[in-house]
Amino acid sequence: MQYRGLIPFSGGVDSTAGLYLTLTRYPDDHFLVFKVILVNGECASRSVKEEQAVNNILDELRRMGINNFTYRRLSFDYSQLGPPPVWDSEAVNFAAATCIRAHPEIQEFIEGAIGDDYLQEGFQERLDQIEKILYLVSEKTKEELRIVFPLKDRMKYEVMKAIPPKILAMTWSCRYPEGAANWELKRCHKCATCRTIDGVLKKHPEDFPALMDW
Numbered sequence: 640m641q642y643r644g645l646i647p648f649s650g651g652v653d654s655t656a657g658l659y660l661t662l663t664r665y666p667d668d669h670f671l672v673f674k675v676i677l678v679n680g681e682c683a684s685r686s687v688k689e690e691q692a693v694n695n696i697l698d699e700l701r702r703m704g705i706n707n708f709t710y711r712r713l714s715f716d717y718s719q720l721g722p723p724p725v726w727d728s729e730a731v732n733f734a735a736a737t738c739i740r741a742h743p744e745i746q747e748f749i750e751g752a753i754g755d756d757y758l759q760e761g762f763q764e765r766l767d768q769i770e771k772i773l774y775l776v777s778e779k780t781k782e783e784l785r786i787v788f789p790l791k792d793r794m795k796y797e798v799m800k801a802i803p804p805k806i807l808a809m810t811w812s813c814r815y816p817e818g819a820a821n822w823e824l825k826r827c828h829k830c831a832t833c834r835t836i837d838g839v840l841k842k843h844p845e846d847f848p849a850l851m852d853w
């Protein structure tokens with residue numbers, strides 16, 4: 640299989656939007672979708688919920704007839720190093736670069752940064768840093784491998800609106816899931832990603848009926 644591009648997919652809102660928009664924009668091209676299971680000792684319940692989200696969303700895409708992708712799961716266990724010494728995005732880009740080494744025909748890397756991210760102090764510097772990792776490890780030039788930002792001009796509300804409601808309800812973005820009744824894990828409503836999403840839902844409740852009790 641020849642892949643046009645590589646799409647990192649965490650199961651969160653932003654990467655789901657990047658995945659959905661890319662697959663539907665280029666129905667005749669095939670993409671390699673990958674999830675890195677980051678084992679860093681930080682929050683095991685988050686990995687469980689993210690993996691459920693990934694599987695449910697990919698199944699739903701296939702049911703919708705969106706099949707122009709292959710899914711690969713990688714895991715990276717650095718828990719013995721103690722508290723995370725690296726940003727998640729650094730580990731993800733390192734893994735992405737190894738995928739590109741395995742599939743040198745890949746010409747595009749789909750980066751899921753959204754408009755809100757650029758408002759954070761130091762975000763552009765972090766982005767530049769992870770770009771360096773991608774090019775260094777893949778040994779590609781900027782002409783051979785293009786980084787594509789399908790969401791950079793969209794704020795969280797627009798990103799959420801870009802995803803079909805049924806799929807949006809399957810995403811998982813909470814960093815620290817909390818235990819609820821019947822062994823279920825619920826969103827914490829306290830972490831940064833929960834707060835951003837809750838802000839959108841509060842401002843536009845009529846736009847997201849499927850997320851009423853999210």
Ligand SMILES: [Zn+2]
Pocket residue numbers: 812813814815816826827828829830831832833834
């Ligand atoms: Zn949360």
